[in-house]
Structures are given as structure tokens and as C-alpha cells.
Amino acid sequence: MGHVVIDVMLKPEILDPQGQAVNGALPRLGFEQFTDVRQGKRFVLTVDGEVTDEHLAAAAEAAEKLLSNPVIEDVVSVRASEDPDQ
Amino acid sequence: MKVGVVTFPGSLDDRDAARAVRAVGAEAVTLWHGDADLKGVDAVILPGGFSYGDYLRCGAIARFAPVMDALIPAAQGGLPVIGICNGFQVLCESHLLPGALIRNDHRKFNCVDQRLVVENAATAWTSDFEAGQEITIVLKNGEGGFVADERTLDELEGEGRVVFRYAGDNPNGSYRAIAGITNDRGNIVGLMPHPEHAIEEGYGPSTDGLPFFTSVLKALATA
Numbered sequence: 125m126g127h128v129v130i131d132v133m134l135k136p137e138i139l140d141p142q143g144q145a146v147n148g149a150l151p152r153l154g155f156e157q158f159t160d161v162r163q164g165k166r167f168v169l170t171v172d173g174e175v176t177d178e179h180l181a182a183a184a185e186a187a188e189k190l191l192s193n194p195v196i197e198d199v200v201s202v203r204a205s206e207d208p209d210q
Numbered sequence: 211m212k213v214g215v216v217t218f219p220g221s222l223d224d225r226d227a228a229r230a231v232r233a234v235g236a237e238a239v240t241l242w243h244g245d246a247d248l249k250g251v252d253a254v255i256l257p258g259g260f261s262y263g264d265y266l267r268c269g270a271i272a273r274f275a276p277v278m279d280a281l282i283p284a285a286q287g288g289l290p291v292i293g294i295c296n297g298f299q300v301l302c303e304s305h306l307l308p309g310a311l312i313r314n315d316h317r318k319f320n321c322v323d324q325r326l327v328v329e330n331a332a333t334a335w336t337s338d339f340e341a342g343q344e345i346t347i348v349l350k351n352g353e354g355g356f357v358a359d360e361r362t363l364d365e366l367e368g369e370g371r372v373v374f375r376y377a378g379d380n381p382n383g384s385y386r387a388i389a390g391i392t393n394d395r396g397n398i399v400g401l402m403p404h405p406e407h408a409i410e411e412g413y414g415p416s417t418d419g420l421p422f423f424t425s426v427l428k429a430l431a432t433a
Contacts, residue, residue: 196310
């Protein structure tokens with residue numbers, strides 16, 4: 125099985141309340157060195173066999189059409205991976 | 211006059227929306243998300259709730275439901291459509307209206323009697339208001355922050371397409387305190403607050419929701 129890994133992030137200019145909540149919690153745990161947190165989304169799509177260029181093209185299309193909203197989010201990467209955790 | 215109310219898995223306010231339609235003397239028609247069939251209705255309400263559990267993004271999965279395959283071209287062709295709360299999110303995800311709704315800036319679910327200013331009383335859903343009129347209806351959501359880029363916001367303002375603006379404190383961080391908008395033809399309106407919960411004395415903060423529904427009947431009668 126091959127995997128296509130897609131990362132989606134909120135656009136830099138869009139407020140990220142979830143990231144802010146995490147950012148607020150870090151200092152309470154003693155992590156004082158981080159000045160900001162932005163939270164994103166990862167999708168792992170699985171295919172039979174090796175990931176082909178066609179798979180990647182279809183995944184990129186799905187990423188633009190469904191997995192992200194171009195008004196508020198950017199698709200930052202679409203890549204093949206043997207290990208879905210990488 | 212037949213007004214359709216779409217039910218998605220997770221819709222909450224479809225029954226109240228249908229009740230509001232009946233309250234102004236029209237026939238409410240149930241539309242099912244899985245059927246690409248508008249059953250010949252004269253207007254459509256996309257109700258509030260949490261379609262598909264708000265998974266992925268609010269409204270993102272509902273936007274690809276079969277009923278939307280019929281609704282999107284009909285709305286583009288002039289069919290009056292209103293999206294309330296989750297329905298507004300579905301309209302934005304469908305790109306029938308610009309912008310998007312994100313989590314409230316204070317990160318809490320809001321449920322308040324909300325004052326709004328009606329800024330555009332020329333849409334299919336607001337003609338029974340006066341421009342500048344202040345109304346109070348319920349606002350209840352976790353992801354009601356309206357966002358769009360500056361160019362889109364300027365365009366909406368410049369073309370009079372901001373239909374409702376929050377009065378008083380901004381309840382959710384919406385850019386320019388925008389509570390509801392319309393398309394260029396004025397047949398599609400989306401807003402976060404809930405007119406269908408404000409149609410009867412003793413239930414809700416006012417009856418300021420009624421003119422939404424009488425407006426669309428008037429629009430249909432004169433169409």
C-alpha cells in the first residue's frame with residue numbers, strides 16, 4: 125500500500141483560535157520559548173500498490189476541492205509516502 | 211407558495227424553519243440531502259445545525275450532498291435561497307457566497323439574543339424590513355466568525371451586499387462585524403443568527419424573524 129500525505133494550514137492572515145488556545149497553554153507547562161502556534165490538518169490517503177503521478181494529481185485536486193477551503197486555507201504539501209506516519 | 215427546507219444528517223433547525231414557513235401561510239416542503247430533487251419549490255432554506263458533525267470544516271461535506279447538485283445551479287439562476295447558521299456555512303463552502311466562517315475568536319459557543327442592523331432591505335429575504343432597522347434575534351454558534359480577504363470585504367461593502375451587521379459588541383470576531391451577506395442578485399442570503407426562532411410571541415426575544423419569511427413570499431408573488 126502506498127500513501128499520499130496532504131498538509132493543510134490556515135492562511136497566515138486568518139485568525140487561528142485553536143492555535144492561540146494551544147499557545148496559551150504552553151507557558152503553563154513551562155514552555156516559554158515559543159512565541160506563536162498555528163494548528164493545521166494532515167490527511168493520509170491510501171492506495172493499492174505504489175503511488176503514481178496520477179494518484180498525486182488526483183490527491184492534489186481533492187485537496188483543492190474538498191480537503192481545504194481556498195478562502196481560508198492553503199494546501200502546503202501533497203507527497204507520496206511509504207509510511208503514513210512520516 | 212412552496213418553500214423547501216433541506217435536511218442534512220445533523221441538521222437541527224429544519225423543523226423550526228418549516229414551522230416559520232407555515233406561520234406566514236406558505237407550504238413547507240421537506241427536501242432530503244440525498245435526493246438531487248428540489249420538488250418544484252419556489253424557494254429554499256438551508257437550516258442551522260451541525261451537518262455531518264461539522265467534520266472537516268462546517269458545511270464542507272454538506273456542500274457535496276446530492277441535493278446541492280440541484281440547488282447550486284437553481285440558486286445561480288435566481289431561486290431565492292437563505293442559509294441560516296450552518297446553512298450560511300454551506301453557502302460559503304459552495305461558493306454561492308464569498309468568504310468563510312471560522313471558530314469564534316473567543317473560542318466559546320455563543321447563545322445570545324443578538325441585536326443586528328439590517329443594512330440591505332432590497333434582497334428577496336429582507337424587503338419587509340427598512341434599511342437601517344435594528345432587530346433582535348437569537349445567535350447560537352461556535353463557528354460564526356465571518357472572514358474574507360480585504361478586497362472581498364471592500365467589494366461586499368461597496369456593492370451593498372452586507373445585509374446584516376452586528377450591533378453593539380462584535381459577538382464572534384467577524385470581520386467588520388458582518389452577520390449576513392447576499393449575492394449580487396440579492397436572491398441568496400446567508401446569516402449566522404436565526405430568524406426562524408423569532409416568529410412567535412413568548413418564544414424567543416422578538417418576532418423580528420417573521421419579515422424574513424414574509425419578504426420571500428412577496429418576492430415570489432411579484433416575480
